[in-house]
Amino acid sequence: MSATSSVLPLPATGRVPLTLRVFAALNRKAWIALGVFLALALIVVPVLNLAVPPDSIFHVSAYAITLIGKIMCYALVAVAMDLIWGYGGILSLGHGLFFALGGYAFGMYLMRQIGRDGSYQSDLPDFMVFLDWKELPWFWLGSDSFGWAAFLVMAVPAVVAFVFGYFAFRSRIKGVYFSIITQALTYAAMLLFFRNETGFGGNNGFTDFKRVLDVPITAPETRLVLFALTAIALAATLVFSAWLVKSKFGRVLTAIRDAESRVMFIGYNPLWYKLTIWVISAVLCGIAGALYVPQVGIINPSEMSPANSIEIAIWVAVGGRGTLIGPVIGAFAVNLAKSWFTVSFPEYWLFFLGLLFIVVTLLLPQGLVGLWKKIISKKQGAQA
Amino acid sequence: MKKTLLTFLLCAGTLSALAAPDPALVRQLAADDNTDKIEAIQKLALTADPEAARILQAMADESLFLAGEQVFLFDGELARDAISGAETEMPEDAESVTVNNRLRGELANALAALRLFDSDREVRLKAAGELQTNVSSGMAEILARARDQEQDSAIKPLLVLAHAQATLGDTDPAVRLAAVKALAAAASPAVRGLLLPLTDPTIEADATVRDAAVQAMKSIERTLAWGDTLAGIFSGLSLGSILLLAALGLAITYGVMGIINMAHGELLMVGAYTAYVMQSLFRSYLPDWIDWYLPAAIPVAFFTAAAVGVLMERTVIRWLYGRTLETLLATWGLSLVLIQSARVIFGAQNVEVSNPSWMSGGVELLPNLILPWNRVIIIGFALFVLFLVWVLMNKTRLGMFVRAVTQNRPMAGCVGVPTSRIDTMAFALGAGIAGLGGVALSQISNVGPDMGQGYIVDSFMVVVVGGVGQLAGAVWAALGLGIFSKLLEGWAGAVIAKIAILVAIIIFIQKRPQGIFALKGRFADQ
Numbered sequence: 046m047s048a049t050s051s052v053l054p055l056p057a058t059g060r061v062p063l064t065l066r067v068f069a070a071l072n073r074k075a076w077i078a079l080g081v082f083l084a085l086a087l088i089v090v091p092v093l094n095l096a097v098p099p100d101s102i103f104h105v106s107a108y109a110i111t112l113i114g115k116i117m118c119y120a121l122v123a124v125a126m127d128l129i130w131g132y133g134g135i136l137s138l139g140h141g142l143f144f145a146l147g148g149y150a151f152g153m154y155l156m157r158q159i160g161r162d163g164s165y166q167s168d169l170p171d172f173m174v175f176l177d178w179k180e181l182p183w184f185w186l187g188s189d190s191f192g193w194a195a196f197l198v199m200a201v202p203a204v205v206a207f208v209f210g211y212f213a214f215r216s217r218i219k220g221v222y223f224s225i226i227t228q229a230l231t232y233a234a235m236l237l238f239f240r241n242e243t244g245f246g247g248n249n250g251f252t253d254f255k256r257v258l259d260v261p262i263t264a265p266e267t268r269l270v271l272f273a274l275t276a277i278a279l280a281a282t283l284v285f286s287a288w289l290v291k292s293k294f295g296r297v298l299t300a301i302r303d304a305e306s307r308v309m310f311i312g313y314n315p316l317w318y319k320l321t322i323w324v325i326s327a328v329l330c331g332i333a334g335a336l337y338v339p340q341v342g343i344i345n346p347s348e349m350s351p352a353n354s355i356e357i358a359i360w361v362a363v364g365g366r367g368t369l370i371g372p373v374i375g376a377f378a379v380n381l382a383k384s385w386f387t388v389s390f391p392e393y394w395l396f397f398l399g400l401l402f403i404v405v406t407l408l409l410p411q412g413l414v415g416l417w418k419k420i421i422s423k424k425q426g427a428q429a
Numbered sequence: 430m431k432k433t434l435l436t437f438l439l440c441a442g443t444l445s446a447l448a449a450p451d452p453a454l455v456r457q458l459a460a461d462d463n464t465d466k467i468e469a470i471q472k473l474a475l476t477a478d479p480e481a482a483r484i485l486q487a488m489a490d491e492s493l494f495l496a497g498e499q500v501f502l503f504d505g506e507l508a509r510d511a512i513s514g515a516e517t518e519m520p521e522d523a524e525s526v527t528v529n530n531r532l533r534g535e536l537a538n539a540l541a542a543l544r545l546f547d548s549d550r551e552v553r554l555k556a557a558g559e560l561q562t563n564v565s566s567g568m569a570e571i572l573a574r575a576r577d578q579e580q581d582s583a584i585k586p587l588l589v590l591a592h593a594q595a596t597l598g599d600t601d602p603a604v605r606l607a608a609v610k611a612l613a614a615a616a617s618p619a620v621r622g623l624l625l626p627l628t629d630p631t632i633e634a635d636a637t638v639r640d641a642a643v644q645a646m647k648s649i650e651r652t653l654a655w656g657d658t659l660a661g662i663f664s665g666l667s668l669g670s671i672l673l674l675a676a677l678g679l680a681i682t683y684g685v686m687g688i689i690n691m692a693h694g695e696l697l698m699v700g701a702y703t704a705y706v707m708q709s710l711f712r713s714y715l716p717d718w719i720d721w722y723l724p725a726a727i728p729v730a731f732f733t734a735a736a737v738g739v740l741m742e743r744t745v746i747r748w749l750y751g752r753t754l755e756t757l758l759a760t761w762g763l764s765l766v767l768i769q770s771a772r773v774i775f776g777a778q779n780v781e782v783s784n785p786s787w788m789s790g791g792v793e794l795l796p797n798l799i800l801p802w803n804r805v806i807i808i809g810f811a812l813f814v815l816f817l818v819w820v821l822m823n824k825t826r827l828g829m830f831v832r833a834v835t836q837n838r839p840m841a842g843c844v845g846v847p848t849s850r851i852d853t854m855a856f857a858l859g860a861g862i863a864g865l866g867g868v869a870l871s872q873i874s875n876v877g878p879d880m881g882q883g884y885i886v887d888s889f890m891v892v893v894v895g896g897v898g899q900l901a902g903a904v905w906a907a908l909g910l911g912i913f914s915k916l917l918e919g920w921a922g923a924v925i926a927k928i929a930i931l932v933a934i935i936i937f938i939q940k941r942p943q944g945i946f947a948l949k950g951r952f953a954d955q
Contacts, residue, residue, distance in 0.1 A: 215939070224689075229931050233928045236927055237928060359758065396765075399764070399769065400762065403762040403763065407749065
């Protein structure tokens with residue numbers, strides 16, 4: 046990357062302090078929206094949950110908090126997906142793998158936090174006692190430390206993504222080839238995690254968490270802290286992504302998306318651009334997974350199923366790819382619809398989801414955001 | 430020997446108490462000690478007397494009773510004296526003769542041994558088949574007799590084996606040696622288990638017998654290893670032929686249009702459900718022709734799946750040309766709709782599709798290598814479909830057009846190939862082949878709404894490895910992947926095999942991004 050990016054001297058006006066550049070990443074409206082979002086998530090929701098009595102219509106239930114917290118994790122994944130698909134033109138059908146890896150990495154820590162409160166009163170997690178294992182496997186080493194777990198949450202998806210991405214991008218695998226191979230990757234990983242011998246709880250995965258950082262995990266305050274952390278992570282990711290896609294790196298990336306051969310002939314090596322955004326995207330997914338597991342209380346290999354990963358793509362497509370707010374809107378819209386459908390008409394959910402895939406790709410290539418922009422521009426055209 | 434047979438036939442003919450069983454032996458059947466009972470069973474079996482068979486059968490059914498010194502046959506209503514066969518009153522205090530598992534095995538073998546002298550060849554064959562496990566040494570004599578008088582070439586080797594098993598524990602080393610040598614010819618896992626103790630010096634004192642046993646074990650293990658390898662290759666071929674049927678259609682549509690149809694697996698499902706519907710129709714309306722439902726299902730499945738394919742192409746895929754990633758998502762949506770439709774129409778449970786009678790059974794090549802007919806037929810069917818596709822692609826005008834569009838779409842359009850109609854035709858063809866694959870799949874795996882989901886990744890791997898637009902590539906890749914994964918599965922387990930294959934494919938693509946058989950010509954993407 047350095048060899049190619051130093052070809053042109055940076056324009057004199059380009060050396061703006063980083064803080065200012067980050068600040069310039071969003072316009073005023075966007076900063077206000079972000080501020081409102083954070084105020085809602087960090088102040089209004091906790092107050093409505095804790096201080097307002099349960100029978101009031103303004104009360105936010107624990108169920109709603111978990112649901113919205115979960116969807117915010119999904120939105121984070123959708124933004125990560127948008128970075129590589131919307132801006133990099135690479136459709137990954139294996140992002141569920143990175144999400145699950147982050148979840149598993151943090152789940153290991155949560156399993157160790159159970160301590161001797163499991164059904165077997167052993168130092169080892171229950172499933173290991175069940176398998177008659179006498180000691181922790183080597184990859185569980187250090188899993189009782191929060192710091193190490195937090196490191197693994199980012200490092201494991203990063204390493205997996207780097208190794209896989211390096212070989213895939215180096216041989217210029219792209220388009221549907223790349224999509225299907227990522228799908229095969231997550232499928233193979235799912236099979237691997239389903240095995241009891243792999244050491245991650247097999248079918249059942251990790252569940253029955255008791256504590257996080259020695260605080261009871263189901264306490265309302267813990268839930269609110271996790272909720273707030275998720276909101277902060279989502280907001281930070283949005284700011285970071287906005288800065289990233291507007292930076293020179295982001296511009297080159299978009300150019301690669303639109304005409305890879307031309308970018309290559311100009312003298313850039315697409316490998317490192319693609320690999321960087323791919324690894325960043327994987328790490329963001331890992332963080333989302335780590336925030337998801339303590340809120341939902343379970344992680345199992347079905348998170349890696351190909352169907353889950355492809356659903357991530359539809360969140361992005363529904364919202365509108367190539368925009369940063371689109372994936373967030375899409376994740377909320379699809380998942381709220383899902384929770385409503387699976388309760389009210391469970392047998393029609395797959396029809397709805399299937400038709401959503403078809404309708405969005407056929408009629409709404411720019412997603413809801415694109416539709417909104419179209420309506421606005423039409424209105425303005427009518428006024429003028 | 431002929432005399433014995435004559436006596437036997439006479440007995441069978443008259444069915445009287447002509448040769449009434451020895452009362453002492455019958456009494457011994459009800460002895461307290463199991464060893465005594467077994468001795469009596471074997472001695473009675475030796476008499477080859479139908480009357481004895483009747484008593485042994487009664488004992489096996491637990492309807493043999495003892496009161497004082499008299500033995501009765503009691504079937505719940507009527508009591509007979511065991512020896513004379515005359516109806517009598519049974520005393521109240523009569524007790525049933527207890528039969529444990531060991532005795533039960535002994536009785537079954539004795540009864541089978543008695544049937545070895547039946548005049549019906551089928552009965553003898555079945556009896557000899559039953560006498561292949563747990564033959565005790567007491568049976569040696571009767572088995573030797575049966576072996577010597579048996580003329581049938583199918584039954585005789587079985588009896589040789591049974592007799593060898595019975596004499597393995599003989600006190601005479603020469604007899605044991607003969608038994609070991611006879612057993613060496615039969616390469617089955619059971620025989621290996623029998624010979625294993627004889628290789629142990631603490632059990633087998635005689636060195637020559639031990640050596641013979643070691644030699645026999647070695648040759649058996651060689652044969653078994655061969656059988657295992659061949660079985661692996663065969664199941665690989667079988668998997669490969671299914672993959673081929675799934676991948677052929679995918680290769681055509683991917684080659685022509687450059688899109689991956691994620692609903693391709695669901696077209697397999699459509700084919701399989703067509704087979705199910707045809708089976709139900711035949712059951713209801715043509716029960717006499719039920720065995721022919723499968724051949725009838727083949728064209729129906731082809732056209733049903735092709736019709737679904739045309740519908741998909743015309744309504745969705747047509748509008749997404751040039752946007753391959755979106756097509757991926759849209760076809761995934763189509764697959765969800767198809768799966769849910771199958772669930773609504775046929776229920777979420779798997780449906781039962783049975784093999785026609787001419788497809789059940791198999792050929793036994795080695796004791797541990799049985800080729801089931803349904804798999805053999807499916808391999809043949811895949812080859813047949815491959816041949817048809819080859820003819821269609823290489824010998825017809827349509828095939829020429831399809832190849833032309835695959836190689837260079839704008840140029841083909843310029844010289845007058847109706848590219849958009851060719852797209853529809855190619856898509857219908859690919860879908861129809863998937864339907865045929867579904868019929869084949871219905872014969873060897875479960876038919877359910879989700880059945881197609883597992884095949885899309887595998888069949889795409891075939892297309893990737895084989896190279897686009899090449900039938901030969903698809904064939905070699907399908908067979909290679911099938912055999913490679915089955916052999917790996919036997920060696921390292923299914924999951925590791927899947928992961929190893931994936932890694933191998935990624936490495937392979939590093940070396941040959943165009944697949945095994947790359948299209949010749951100049952390419953630049955975009």
